[in-house]
Amino acid sequence: MTAISKSATDFAPEALHGFLNDRFGAREHLEIEKISGGQSNPTYFVTHGDRRLVLRKKPVGPILPGAHAIEREYRVMSALYPTGVPVAKPVLLHQDTALLGTPFYLMERVEGRVFEDCALEELPTEERRGIWMALADAMAKMHSIRPEKVGLGDYGKPGNYFERQINRWSKQWRQSNSEPIPALDVLADWLPANLPEDDGMVRLAHGDFRMGNMLFHPTKPQVVAILDWELSTLGHPLADVGFCVMPWHTKPEEYGGILGLDRAALGIPDENEFVARYMEGIPDSAPLLPFHKVFALFRFAVIFVGIADRARAGSAAAENAADVGILAERFAERALEIVEGRVHAI
DSSP: OOEEEEOOOSSOHHHHHHHHHHHHOOOSEEEEEEOOSOOSSOEEEEEETTEEEEEEEOOSSOOOTTOSOHHHHHHHHHHHGGGTOSOOOEEEEEOOTTTTSSOEEEEEOOOOBOOOOTTOTTSOHHHHHHHHHHHHHHHHHHHTSOGGGGTOTTSSOOSOHHHHHHHHHHHHHHTOOOOOOHHHHHHHHHHHHTOOOOOOOOEEEOSOOSGGGEEEOSSSSOEEEEOOOTTOEEEOHHHHHHHHTGGGGSOTTTTSOOTTSOHHHHTOOOHHHHHHHHHHHOTTOOOOOHHHHHHHHHHHHHHHHHHHHHIIIIISOHHHHHHHHHHHHHHHHHHHHHHTTOOOOO
C-alpha cells in the first residue's frame, strides 16, 4: 500500500511519487518535509524508500524574469561537484511545469549542521575557530576554480564586475520611494570614486556566501555543502570575501553580526586572521580593501531598502518594513564607519 507522509506543499505529492517511482523504481513510502528558513525557492526533504533527496523548485505564481533561477543553481552545482568544491550531488533537473506546477531539481541529501549564529554560541568555545577557518577554506576552494575550465565561461558577464554592480545597486537606491538615508547617498558617490582598477580576475561569485549558507560536517570543522546558489554569477572573488567579513562590522542585532562581542573569549578569529586563511588558498588574489567591505555593506543596505519598499507596498507586514528599514540605515552607517576610519576593534 502506498504511504505518503508530507508537510505543507505547493504541489501534489502523488505526482512526485509517481515520477520518482518511474525514475528510481517503485517504492511504497514517500516522505516530504518542507525546509523552513525563508528561502525564496521552496525546498523540501524528500525520502523515497531508502533514497534521501532534497527537492528545490520555483515558487508558484508570477515571478520576475531571471528570478528564482533554479536551472542556474543546478548548472553550477553540476559543474562544481566533480571538482571537489563542497556541493550536494545533483540528481536531475525537471523543467516541464506539468508535473509539479514549476520546474524543479533534485539533489542528494547531505547530513550536516547549519549555524545561523555567527558567534557560534551553541558550540563549545574550542570548536568555534575551526568552523570559521573551514568557512574560509571552502570559499577559497570555490574561488580556485576557473569557470571556463568547468564549462561555466558563459555563466555571467566577465570583467568590470564592481562597476556594473555599483551602477545596479545605486540605480535601485535612487529609484526607491524609501525615506531618505543620507549615508546611502554618500556611499553611492564614494564607491565609483574609489573603484579599484579591474585586475581581470574572474571567478564564481556566490553572492550570498555566509555562515548560514554552509552545511558543516556533523562532527568536524569542515564545510560539506555550500548552499543556495541562486545569486551566483561570474564576478570578482573579493565581492564574496567582503560580504563574508560583514559580521565583524555589524552587531548581533544587525543581522547576527559579532561587533561588540568579546571575540577572544568566544574563541572566534579576528577578521585579519580569517582573511589570511582565505588568502592561503588564493595566493594570486589582490588584497581585500576597505572598498570591498563598503561595497558589501552598501549592497546589503539597498537589498534591505527593497524589502522594506515591498513591505510598504503591501506584500509584507508594515512592521516588517519598519524593522528592515532600520537595518538599511544601520548597514549604511557601518559602511560609512569604514569610509571615515571609524572602525571599531575587530
